[in-house]
Amino acid sequence: MNHKRKNSKNKIQSALLNCLNTTRLESITVKQLCEHAEINRSTFYRHYPSIEALAEQTITSHFQLLFGEPYTFYLKHHSISESQFYIANNIFSHISHYAYFYKTMFNYYSDFYILLKNHIQQRYIMFFEDTGAENDMLLEKEIVAEYIASAYSGMIQGWINQSFRTSPEEMAQRLILLNSTGPIKLLIDAEKKRDRR
Template structure:
């Protein structure tokens, strides 16, 4: 049986996370001290060290929990949620929506760690989640390599890199498109590419 967390520990972690994100929205992580995090969280510095070795440990635990939650939401049930999904119906896959809904729910965290600070640990971990998401999606959509326009690993790297940068842009610009709109745009780009029809430009003299 999973051990239930002490409510006091949960409360302390919530206060520390809120304080961390608030401070990171103001300035770079490297400039923030444990003392400042503790003061913003209205706890003693000694209490901080009862829970975390340093501020990096706080960041890592927070990131791990948020991205594990994201991964379990969009990757694990991919095959099940795709059983009755028609990719040609013009609708966005529900897991694409879950990705952007999760970002909206944790907007301050994503902004602070991905845009305002671009924390390497967060970028790497998020990149790994997106990689697995794209991998499972492409493998479900087209398992036959002969129907792909490039080697599978090249396509996956291309799409996952695009996804990450579009997410950064979407957050940085205060989400100019709704979750459904941006999810639909990315799905269409992933499956169809940027053109509705192949451009027919001819060289001129």
């Protein structure tokens, strides 16, 4: 994609986020968006057939950057635990870098939570298949992937609601701790610690 085309698409996508902060997606017009982006209608239609297509492509372009290259990382290090931290750190770092996009989408795009959860779930299923981990898991890969994706989505939403008070690396460490030990194990350990006092 040439620089001019990429610049136009970036302006249009930024204008969409600005419009979403004041107007529901269904009510955003091409005219309104073009005014925000300071482009003409023909430039908009050169890139997108509709506002809905613009929203879908904007979300897809961000989601494509979420995971990095986990299978390539796994092939180099041959470690599931290191790969998990690589994925988690990549996800939280990406969201921190594109904070305005994620904050806007969580607040003003009604299906965004589900779209994010489904994307993470599908990428984890792919990771399990790529690494062969699916063959030796105690539960079906879809259930494990859905659990992990739900944890990510909930923690991401909470992190955004708390205005990113914690660093991406610390969020990644927290998520890995929860996913590797499980919330019930954390509760049991807390109970044992309390009983020893």
